[in-house]
Amino acid sequence: MWARALWLGLRAPLGGPRGFTSKTDLQGSGRITAEMIEHLERLALVDFGSREAVARLEKAIAFADRLRAVDTDGVEPMESVLEDRCLYLRSDNVVEGNCADELLQNSHRVVEEYFVAPPGNIPLPKLDEQEPFPHS
Amino acid sequence: MAAPVLRRGCRGRLWALACVDGGSCHGRGAPTGSPSNRIRGQSSVAQQPLHTAQKPRKGEHNWAAVVGLEIHAQISSNSKLFSGSQVRFSAPPNSLVSFFDASLPGTLPVLNRRCVEAAVMTGLALNCHINKKSLFDRKHYFYADLPAGYQITQQRLPIAVNGSLTYGVSAGKERGQVIPKTVRVKQIQLEQDSGKSLHDDLRSQTLIDLNRAEGQLRVDANISVHHPGEPLGVRTEVKNLNSIRFLAKAIDYEIQRQINELENGGEILNETRSFHEKLGCTVSMRDKEAKQDYRFMPEPNLPPLLLYDATSLPIGADPRQVIDIDQIRETLPELPSVTRERLVQQYGMLPEHSFTLLNEVGLLEFFQNVIKETRAEPKKVTSWVLNIFLGYLKQENLAVSESPVTPSALAELLDLLDSRTISSSAAKQVFEELWKREGKTPGQIVSEKQLELMQDRGALEQFCYSVMKDHPQVVMDVKKGNPRAINKLIGLVRKATLNRADPAVIKEILEKQLSS
Numbered sequence: 001m002w003a004r005a006l007w008l009g010l011r012a013p014l015g016g017p018r019g020f021t022s023k024t025d026l027q028g029s030g031r032i033t034a035e036m037i038e039h040l041e042r043l044a045l046v047d048f049g050s051r052e053a054v055a056r057l058e059k060a061i062a063f064a065d066r067l068r069a070v071d072t073d074g075v076e077p078m079e080s081v082l083e084d085r086c087l088y089l090r091s092d093n094v095v096e097g098n099c100a101d102e103l104l105q106n107s108h109r110v111v112e113e114y115f116v117a118p119p120g121n122i123p124l125p126k127l128d129e130q131e132p133f134p135h136s
Numbered sequence: 137m138a139a140p141v142l143r144r145g146c147r148g149r150l151w152a153l154a155c156v157d158g159g160s161c162h163g164r165g166a167p168t169g170s171p172s173n174r175i176r177g178q179s180s181v182a183q184q185p186l187h188t189a190q191k192p193r194k195g196e197h198n199w200a201a202v203v204g205l206e207i208h209a210q211i212s213s214n215s216k217l218f219s220g221s222q223v224r225f226s227a228p229p230n231s232l233v234s235f236f237d238a239s240l241p242g243t244l245p246v247l248n249r250r251c252v253e254a255a256v257m258t259g260l261a262l263n264c265h266i267n268k269k270s271l272f273d274r275k276h277y278f279y280a281d282l283p284a285g286y287q288i289t290q291q292r293l294p295i296a297v298n299g300s301l302t303y304g305v306s307a308g309k310e311r312g313q314v315i316p317k318t319v320r321v322k323q324i325q326l327e328q329d330s331g332k333s334l335h336d337d338l339r340s341q342t343l344i345d346l347n348r349a350e351g352q353l354r355v356d357a358n359i360s361v362h363h364p365g366e367p368l369g370v371r372t373e374v375k376n377l378n379s380i381r382f383l384a385k386a387i388d389y390e391i392q393r394q395i396n397e398l399e400n401g402g403e404i405l406n407e408t409r410s411f412h413e414k415l416g417c418t419v420s421m422r423d424k425e426a427k428q429d430y431r432f433m434p435e436p437n438l439p440p441l442l443l444y445d446a447t448s449l450p451i452g453a454d455p456r457q458v459i460d461i462d463q464i465r466e467t468l469p470e471l472p473s474v475t476r477e478r479l480v481q482q483y484g485m486l487p488e489h490s491f492t493l494l495n496e497v498g499l500l501e502f503f504q505n506v507i508k509e510t511r512a513e514p515k516k517v518t519s520w521v522l523n524i525f526l527g528y529l530k531q532e533n534l535a536v537s538e539s540p541v542t543p544s545a546l547a548e549l550l551d552l553l554d555s556r557t558i559s560s561s562a563a564k565q566v567f568e569e570l571w572k573r574e575g576k577t578p579g580q581i582v583s584e585k586q587l588e589l590m591q592d593r594g595a596l597e598q599f600c601y602s603v604m605k606d607h608p609q610v611v612m613d614v615k616k617g618n619p620r621a622i623n624k625l626i627g628l629v630r631k632a633t634l635n636r637a638d639p640a641v642i643k644e645i646l647e648k649q650l651s652s
Contacts, residue, residue, distance in 0.1 A: 010228035043429055045278065079271060082439040089457055092214045092250035096234040103230060103238045111336075112524040116341035117280030119335065 032058065175454050202368060202503045204296035204322075204358040205383075210329070211254045216348070217328060218245035218288065219421060237452070238344055239283035244437050245272075249459070252295070252441065253497070255326050259296025261471055262321050266461050268443045270295040272326075272435035277428060281331035281344050291432050295323035295441065302473050304491035314488035352378065357387050360404070361394045369394070370404040374411055390418050421493040483507075483514035484640040492522055498536030499526070505543035511549035524564065528571055540573040547580040559638050562587040590636045593645075596629075600645045603628045614650060622646065 037048050048054050100113050109116035213223055219236040236243035259266050267269035271293040276285040301322035304314035314342045331346040360371035374390055389411075394404050409418040444450065446462040470478075476490035485493075493500045503521045507514060525546065529539060550569070553563045562582070569581045582588060590596050603625060604611050610628075622643065629642045 035650075039429070041413075043276070073331060079440055080434045080436050082436070085439040086457065087247060087441050089249035089252065089437045089459070090220065090246045091213075091456065092248055093220065094215050094222040095220035096266055097232045097237075099235075100228065100230040100233065103233060103235075103240075106238075106240075109341075111341075111343055113231070114334070114345055115230070116345055117333075117342045119337070119340050119342055 141227055144373075198364055199361050199395050200364045201359065201361050202371070203391075204371075206356040206358070208354040208356075210352070211251050213248060213250045213254065215248055215250075217248050217326060220246075222531055224347075229343075230347060232347040237287075237348070238476045240429070245288060245435070247438065247441070249456070251326060252443075252459055253464055255295045256443065256459065256461055257468060259267070259299065259324050259464050260461070260468055262296070262299035262301055262324070263323060264296035264299030264324060266296050266443060267293060268448070268461075269293065269445075269446075270325075270441045272438040272441070274435050275430045277430060279330065279333075280342055281333045281346070283331075283346070287328050287330060288435050289327035290322040290325035292434075294323045296444075297322065299324070304488065314491040316487060316491075322648050328493055343541060351399060354378065355383055357383060357390070359387060359390045359394070361391060361398065364556050369398075370406050372404065372406065372418075373408045375408060375421070376410045382411055382413055385416055389416060393418065395559070414426055460525055483518060485515070485518045489518055492526070496526065496529075496536060502539070502543050506547045506550070509544055509547035510550045510554070512547075512554040516554070520546065524567060528567075541570045545570055545578060552578055552582060556589060556638065558582055558587050559589055559635070561635065562589070586634070586636070588636060589638055590633055593641075596633065596637055596641065597645055599629055599632050599647070600625075600642065600649055602630055604646070604649065611650070 032054065037054065040046065041048060047058065102111045104113065104115065107115045137573045182197060193615070211217070215221060216223055216234075216237065219609055220222065221232045221234045221237055223275060230238075234243075236245065256266055261578060270290055272288055273291040275289050276286040278285060284581065300318050301321060302316055302318050305317055307313060307315045331344055331348055334343040334345070336343060355377050357374045357377060358371050359374065360368040360369040372390060372394070374386050377386055390409070393451040397404060405420075405481060408421045410421050411418050443459050443461055445460060472494050476487065476494060479485055479490040480487055493503055499521070502525075503517065506517050506521065510517060525539070525541065525565060528541075529536065546567075549563055549566055552558050552566075553560065558566065565585070566578050566581045569576065569585075570578065607625070607628060609625050610621050614625065625646055626639055626642050629646070
C-alpha cells in the first residue's frame with residue numbers, strides 16, 4: 001500500500017451550483033489518502049499500480065485546479081461542449097437490430113443466444129488483502 | 137399510480153418519484169449536496185412496550201412514516217429511447233439489440249422523439265412543470281447487464297418536475313366511501329433500461345440478454361420513520377416489488393420493522409432491502425460494496441433537450457425537430473380528475489361515486505350509455521349502476537364487458553320504473569331475470585311475470601278497505617298510535633295485490649281511509 005500519504009491543495013470540486021458533488025471530493029484536508037485511492041479503484045476499475053500513477057493523478061488535479069484562477073462569479077456553468085448544438089430527434093421507426101450473431105461473436109463465452117457473465121460482481125480484494133505494491 | 141400506457145418495453149423508461157401526502161420524497165440516493173426532500177406519510181402510533189432500555193427513550197411515542205416511491209414505467213413506442221432497435225416483448229435473446237445497445241465503442245445515442253412526447257404527455261397529465269430545457273447524465277456502476285458501465289438518465293435537470301396526482305382511497309365502513317388524497321410527484325425523467333440477467337446458479341454464471349423489453353411496471357419504495365417534529369429518519373430502499381399488494385405489504389412491514397428497531401435502541405442503516413414475498417418481510421441486500429457512488433456526469437454525447445410552446449416556437453423550424461408542449465397538451469384525452477369533476481357537476485353525484493365509476497374499466501361508458509337512453513333521473517341511474525349493476529358484476533367477478541345486461545336493457549328498465557309502471561322491488565326482480573341471459577327484454581319480463589303496478593286506484597282502495605275490515609286489531613293499533621302497525625297493514629295490502637301496488641300509494645290510501 002502507499003507508504004506515504006500525498007498532500008495536495010484541493011478545495012471544493014469544479015463546477016457551479018448545479019454541478020455534481022461526488023463522494024470522491026476531498027473534504028478540504030487536501031490529501032489523497034489510501035482509502036481514496038482504493039475508493040477510486042473500485043469505482044473506476046483503474047489500477048493505480050504505482051507511485052508514479054498516483055503522482056500523475058496529483059499533477060492532473062493540480063492542473064485542473066488552475067481553473068480556480070478564473071473568476072466565474074455570475075457566469076452560468078457550461079453543461080457540455082455541445083450545449084449550443086441542436087439535439088437531433090429521431091423518428092420512432094425500427095431501423096436496426098437483428099444482428100445477434102454478429103454481436104455474440106464479441107463474447108468470449110456464449111450460451112445459446114445469451115452473453116455469459118460471472119454470477120455477480122467479483123469484489124476487489126480488500127485493502128489489507130492486497131499485495132504491497134512493487135515499487136514501494 | 138398513473139402510468140403511461142404500458143406496452144412492450146422500450147429501452148426508454150419513464151421514472152417518476154411520487155410522494156405520499158405532504159412533503160417531498162426520498163431522493164434516489166443521488167450524491168448531491170442538498171438533502172433529499174421528504175414527505176409526511178401516514179402516521180402510525182406505536183405501542184410503548186414495558187421494558188428497560190439501555191438508552192434513554194425518546195420523549196414522544198408517536199411515529200410518522202415517510203414513504204417515497206420510484207416508479208419505473210416503460211414507454212410504449214416502436215423503437216428504443218436511444219437506438220432504432222425494435223421494442224417488442226418475448227423476442228429471441230439479443231435479437232433486438234443494435235451496436236449502440238451492445239455498447240460497442242464508437243456508437244452514439246440518438247434520442248427518440250416519440251419517447252420525449254410520451255414524457256411530456258405524462259408530465260402534463262400529472263400536473264408537472266415541464267422543463268423547457270432538460271439534460272442527460274451518465275450514472276456509473278458496474279454490472280454485467282450494463283455493458284457501457286453507465287446508464288443514461290436525467291439526474292440534474294429532468295424533463296418534468298413538481299407534479300401531483302389526486303386519487304381516491306376506500307375508507308370507512310360504508311361501501312363505496314372514497315376519500316380523495318393527493319400525492320406529489322417530485323420529477324419525471326427519461327432513462328435507459330439495463331439488460332436482463334438470468335442467473336444460472338448451477339453453473340455459476342449469468343446469462344445476459346440486452347433486449348430490455350420487460351414490459352413491467354416496477355416500483356422501489358423509500359421508507360423512513362421519525363417522531364413528528366424531529367428530523368427525518370434514515371431511510372431504506374426496498375426493491376423488487378412487482379405488485380401493488382406486495383408494495384403495500386413491504387411498506388407496512390418496513391415501517392414496523394424500523395419502529396421496532398428504533399424502540400429497542402437499535403439504529404436504521406441506509407441500505408437497500410428486498411421484499412421476501414413468502415415470508416412477508418424485507419431483507420437486507422447489502423453486499424460487500426459500500427454505498428454506491430454513481431459518479432454522475434453530463435452525458436457528453438447529448439446536447440440539452442429543448443422544448444417549445446406556442447409562444448416560443450422558432451419560426452421556420454423543421455416540425456420534426458421541434459416539440460411543442462402546447463400541441464401535445466391538446467392531444468391529451470380528458471384526464472380522470474376533470475371527468476370526475478364533470479360527473480359531479482353534471483349529474484349531482486357524490487365524489488366517491490365518480491371515483492367508483494372511473495375505477496372500473498368500461499363502467500363510465502356503460503353509465504353514460506344508460507343516461508343517453510333513459511328518461512330516468514341521473515341520480516337514479518347512478519344508484520342503479522353503482523349499487524345493483526356493479527354489485528351483480530362483483531358477485532360473479534365479471535368485467536363490465538361481460539355483463540349480461542346491456543345499457544339499453546337497463547335504460548328500458550329504468551324507464552318502466554320512472555313511469556311508475558313497476559315498483560322498485562319489481563324492478564329489482566326484473567333485473568335479476570335479465571341477468572339470467574334469457575334474451576328477454578324488461579318489458580317482456582314484466583308482462584310475463586305480471587309485475588305491472590296496479591293503475592286502477594279504485595281497485596286499490598277496495599283492497600285497502602277489505603284488508604282493514606279483515607284485521608280490526610291492527611287498525612286499532614294504528615289508531616292507538618303504534619307507528620309500526622301501519623306498516624303491517626301496508627304489508628298485508630301488498631300481499632293481497634301480489635306486490636303490484638306501490639307501497640307509498642297504499643300508505644296514502646290507508647291513511648286517508650283511517651282518518652275518515
